[in-house]
Amino acid sequence: MSNGSSLPPHRRLRGTLLVVLAAVLAAGLGGWLIWHSSRGDCGPRAGQPAPSDPAGHATGPGGSHAPGSKDSTGHGARDSLKGKVVVLDPGHNPHNNEHGRQIARQVDIGNARKECDTTGTATNDGYAEASFTLDLARRARTLLQKEGAKVVLTQDGDRPYGPCVDERAEIGNKAHADAALSLHADGSGAGNRGFHVILPARVTAGPADTAAIVGPSRQLGERLAGRFRTVTGSAVSNYIGDGTGLDKRSDLGGLNLSTVPKVFIECGNMRDAKDAAQLTDARWRQKAAHGITEGITDFLSH
Structure with missing residues (x-):
């Protein structure tokens, strides 16, 4: 060879x-x-869901509720609210029931006089509306701050009672808020279920003049209702709003005295067992905070 x-x-x-x-x-x-072989740790494979946070929101590529990511409409990017001021108003105060005389004081809301504040409602098991609203406000504040917003709370468990409804409105006005939201839960009869958003009516009386905020507040309310429903899976109220999830009122000082776009959200009925099961669930409250954040972001991005 x-x-x-x-x-x-x-x-x-x-x-x-x-x-x-x-x-x-x-x-x-x-x-x-x-x-x-190594790229399987970089993200979900085709056909597999993105990883989720404890509240069930997608956090991987394509997740619409991940902090700092965009949702399906392009909103929700980190710093998308940079330069914006949001005021969150946790309804009532856990200590209002210890200060009956102070919260019974009458204040001028423009077209009437009403109590400074009230104790709010509670579930049949005793979970107070004031505890719910404060927890929800803190969760929403964290999410909004991640989007770059400056967030002001009307109270953060740091006051003996209140503040009164006129002061709650004034806090938003002095902050020159781009959007203000008062957080509540309803106390209606059993069987009445779902959330609704309260919009300011046209009120021009005494210190109240809502003429300039009726339009933008309705836009805020519509965006909030849509996002809240999508993210939480909750139905709109079956007893208020004729299936729209929207209700207009002229008897709330927090709306009458506001000079910035503002709405209330009643997140559910604490006196209905099914709604109460959601309101007392920390995972659901986190979803609610996401829905609120997306609704406000949607409004401020247009």
């Missing part, structure tokens, strides 16, 4: 080139296999 040294020079060169080419191809194939 002859060896390579007896081959002509051009055949020896061709053999060498074939060996080099084979080595290059083998190295490239090995590198591709290593890359392909």
Whole structure:
């Protein structure tokens, strides 16, 4: 058998080139296999759901509720609310029942005089509306701040009672809020279910003049109702709003005295067992905070 040294020079060169080419191809194939096997930790594979946070919101690529990501309409990007001021008004106060005389004081709401504040309602098991609203406000504040907003709370468990409804409105006015939201839960009869958003009516009396905020407040309310429903899966009220989830009122000082776009949200009925099961669930409250954040972001992005 002859060896390579007896081959002509051009055949020896061709053999060498074939060996080099084979080595290059083998190295490239090995590198591709290593890359392909490792990319499974970088994100969900096709057909698999994105990872979720404790509240059930998608946090991976394509997740519409992940902090700092965009939702299906392009809103919700980190810093999308930079430069915006949002006022959250947790309804009532856990200590109002200890200060009956103070909260019974009458204040001027423009077209009437009403109590400074009230104790709010509670579930049949004793979970207070004031505790619910404060927890929800803190959750929403965290999410809104992640989007770049400056968030002001009318109270953060740091007051002995109140504040009164006129002061709640004034806090939003002095902050020059781009949007203000008062958080509540209803105390209606059993069987009455669902959430609704309260819009300011046209009121021009005494210190109240809502003429400039009726329009933008309705836009805020519509965006909020839509997002809240989508994110929480809750139905709109079956007893207020004729199936729209929207209700207009002229008897609430927090709306009458506001000079910035403002609405109330009644997140459910604490006296209905099914609604109460949601309102007392921390995971659901986190969803509610996401819905509120998306609604406000949607409004402020248009």
